[in-house]
Amino acid sequence: EKKNMAEVASELAVLEHPLLKVPYEKLSRTFRIMESMITTKMDEVRCRIGDLRQRAGELSPKLAAEQLEQLEQELRLLSSQVKETLESEQAVIEQLNVRCGHLKQACSSSSSDDSSDFRKTRFDRMLVDHLLREGLYDTALALTDNAGIAALVNVDVFTASREVESGLKQHDCGPALAWCRQNAGRLAKKNSSLEFKLRLQQFVELVKQGRRMEAVAHANTYFPSCSDRHMADIQCAMTLLIFPRGTTSPRHQALFCESRWQELLQLFRRNNFALHSLTAHSMLSLTLQTGLSSMKTLSCYRQNDHNPNCPVCSPHLNTLAAGLPRAKHLHSVIVCRITGKVMDENNLPMMLPNGNVYSSQALLDMSAETGCIIDPRTNERFDISQAERVFVM
Numbered sequence: 001e002k003k004n005m006a007e008v009a010s011e012l013a014v015l016e017h018p019l020l021k022v023p024y025e026k027l028s029r030t031f032r033i034m035e036s037m038i039t040t041k042m043d044e045v046r047c048r049i050g051d052l053r054q055r056a057g058e059l060s061p062k063l064a065a066e067q068l069e070q071l072e073q074e075l076r077l078l079s080s081q082v083k084e085t086l087e088s089e090q091a092v093i094e095q096l097n098v099r100c101g102h103l104k105q106a107c108s109s110s111s112s113d114d115s116s117d118f119r120k121t122r123f124d125r126m127l128v129d130h131l132l133r134e135g136l137y138d139t140a141l142a143l144t145d146n147a148g149i150a151a152l153v154n155v156d157v158f159t160a161s162r163e164v165e166s167g168l169k170q171h172d173c174g175p176a177l178a179w180c181r182q183n184a185g186r187l188a189k190k191n192s193s194l195e196f197k198l199r200l201q202q203f204v205e206l207v208k209q210g211r212r213m214e215a216v217a218h219a220n221t222y223f224p225s226c227s228d229r230h231m232a233d234i235q236c237a238m239t240l241l242i243f244p245r246g247t248t249s250p251r252h253q254a255l256f257c258e259s260r261w262q263e264l265l266q267l268f269r270r271n272n273f274a275l276h277s278l279t280a281h282s283m284l285s286l287t288l289q290t291g292l293s294s295m296k297t298l299s300c301y302r303q304n305d306h307n308p309n310c311p312v313c314s315p316h317l318n319t320l321a322a323g324l325p326r327a328k329h330l331h332s333v334i335v336c337r338i339t340g341k342v343m344d345e346n347n348l349p350m351m352l353p354n355g356n357v358y359s360s361q362a363l364l365d366m367s368a369e370t371g372c373i374i375d376p377r378t379n380e381r382f383d384i385s386q387a388e389r390v391f392v393m
Contacts, residue, residue: 020096023092023095030089041078128144128147129284140153154276157278168265179268180195194267203222236255292312293325308339309341334349336361343360349392351388354375356375356377373386
């Protein structure tokens with residue numbers, strides 16, 4: 001039992017790290033912002049009080065009282081801001097407690113029902129996260145409400161970026177640039193190129209519309225600060241001024257291509273995920289890929305060797321697993337093509353005269369129903385006595 005608990009804890013540490021990391025980072029970020037605000041304001045108040053003391057003999061009682069009253073109002077405003085921040089921090093702390101309790105449920109499940117409830121909730125969480133990443137907000141919110149997992153999913157992170165994504169889908173860089181300004185410091189620490197890419201796209205759109213003088217003015221305003229890192233891109237973009245939109249140059253065609261808006265959308269999502277400590281891919285996608293890769297073999301892509309019980313052999317998952325690495329199996333497992341069950345000492349492999357091998361159970365069941373054996377691959381008919389046992393070394 002201890003070993004199983006250790007395995008569960010290890011799995012949770014790997015897969016569920018973002019579940020606690022996201023609210024923790026939010027709490028830490030809110031604390032740092034408020035600490036900076038309080039420190040700055042209190043330093044200002046001390047300076048102004050010191051100034052009042054030095055000018056005590058010069059100021060009239062009425063003017064001194066007015067300035068002290070103004071300081072009091074500013075401190076009351078600061079106090080209300082601190083109170084609001086504390087309330088928001090308390091909400092995040094409660095969210096962390098709920099998430100910790102959810103993970104503890106996995107480690108302390110004493111019955112199969114508790115374990116089943118945890119897996120169901122976990123799957124709902126993964127599904128909501130995946131839907132949000134794909135921009136299916138209404139579906140994700142409906143599932144969140146239906147499953148009652150609002151405290152276990154990061155809906156606020158995605159809904160805050162909904163306006164930005166909507167703008168990019170409508171070929172509008174404005175909301176995305178506003179988002180970049182709000183997070184300028186954190187994006188700079190991560191060496192993000194999102195703002196430059198957005199400015200570059202604005203330049204391209206001006207050129208497309210034939211507004212070349214405005215494009216030049218735009219370049220003079222925004223490109224010089226990015227020249228150290230993006231000089232090659234800037235030089236290529238500036239040559240658009242002399243090329244027609246129907247140019248055959250691959251580099252310039254790429255800049256004019258409408259697919260650049262989708263690339264900007266994906267770049268924004270990656271930056272947004274990085275700022276909020278989210279993984280680049282959804283947990284549903286990572287878990288599914290891991291499971292498919294662990295079961296994938298060469299036989300999954302041989303039409304005649306498909307196992308009816310193998311998920312990778314199913315048409316849809318077979319396509320999804322095409323680019324994944326295959327699992328390394330140290331010991332071979334022989335599976336019956338008819339039943340999909342493993343052939344072993346309790347279900348012996350039997351070979352028909354044509355060389356095809358099936359499980360003894362499958363052949364006995366077929367013989368009992370039809371009175372003979374019909375090979376499903378060749379439609380040949382054999383008597384059960386013609387089947388011979390196969391020994392695997």
